[in-house]
Amino acid sequence: MPTDLLILVSVLIFPGGLFAFSLGLMLKGVDRRVAARLQGRVGPPLLQPAFDLIKLGFKRTMVPDSAAPGVFLAAPLIGTVAMLLAVALVPIAGVYTPDPRLGNLLVLLYLLSVPGVALMLAGSASGSPFGAVGFSREMALMLAYEATIVLVVAAVGLRTGLAEGGVVTFSLAEIVRHQQEHGAYLLDPLMWPALGAFLFFYPANLGIVPFDIPEAETEILEGPLLEYSGPALALFKVMSALKTVVVLSLGIALFCPIAPHGIAGLAVWLASMVVLLAVGISAVRVSIGRMRIDQAFSFFLKWPLLLAAASLTVVVVV
């Protein structure tokens, strides 16, 4: 098969596109179900996020008079498309290796910040004061956590690059291959600070309690999403589902990409996604409350950044 066609398949069908879409919806369903069980409730059916999407498809899209209609309607599209591309950039150990022409870890980092930018666009274009508050909070949060993820990625890239006898590498495929040959970074004490920093980063990037400050529904009524209804809101839901897949699989690729080849590898990957989701998102989300934006900001500039910087230093020195 020509490689162009392969790239298209990897973006539109597997592991991007259709596959990531259904996986993301399923993960959201698992998250809601696990959270409900932890609170002692029955919880919604596993397919509830899919029902929600179909429902939103039947509702009317309303554009407020004070909104900039073009940007207002384009923002969810921008975010969703960026996430579709991003899924295809993350390798699945033993199953899928992205084509180097698609891009490397740096491209992925840029793509990862696009949904945040889309939310900011949405908030500011909606003309609602709650949207504007959400916009400023999203921006502050992004400034706080971006430094952490860049340092984490640099630490992992540098460790791999030095071990391979070169300089820093930004190829996720190479990072995954190195860990498959020499053991996962999860078991390497030198990389634990980076892992810790990453564990702080991903709830913030996914907008989950305690870092769901830009969309806090009880205080600013879901901020940037306040004015969205119908299919446009559904697109934002799709974006968030895809983003869950991207960030979780990035975590697995950076720290624990150990899996057999073929279908068994896919099963291991799916299982580690679900475990990471249930432990790192659902359990955290039901047990603590939301931070204030100033608390989250100073928190991120202290502990996760410190951990990430420590990890980078350790990698350079050792």
Next chain:
Amino acid sequence: MLLARNLKQIAARSPWLYRINSGSCNGCDVELATTACIPRYDVERLGCQYCGSPRHADIVLITGPLNRRVKNAVLRLWEEIPDPKVTVAVGVCPISGGIFRESYAVCAPVDQYLPIDVNVPGCPPRPQAIIEGVAQAIEIWRTRL
């Protein structure tokens, strides 16, 4: 045609709830909160979710006797909810005014201004009654989709 009908049946499994407090004493609002979030009466089983924004709502729960002060705001808010929607009056206040009836300050009954689909009387109504009201509202909503 058949596909669209099936999809609508599925869509009816995701009713999002929105609460409007039109000057209620908060008794009914507390009952609404307990209906949703505690283990004994979990309405998330039915796919319901309380949403923060009127734009996301499918089923509107109105409590309170519609004060003169909030009347215009409530009517405006109701207009902002995208169709199709179902309106449920929770508690005796929006139905008749309850203990506030004949007061100069309230505009109850609410159905003078808004089309109410389901009435859930009580002061406050029991959670079971509210859940039954929501279930009836879902059936009505299914026909409107």
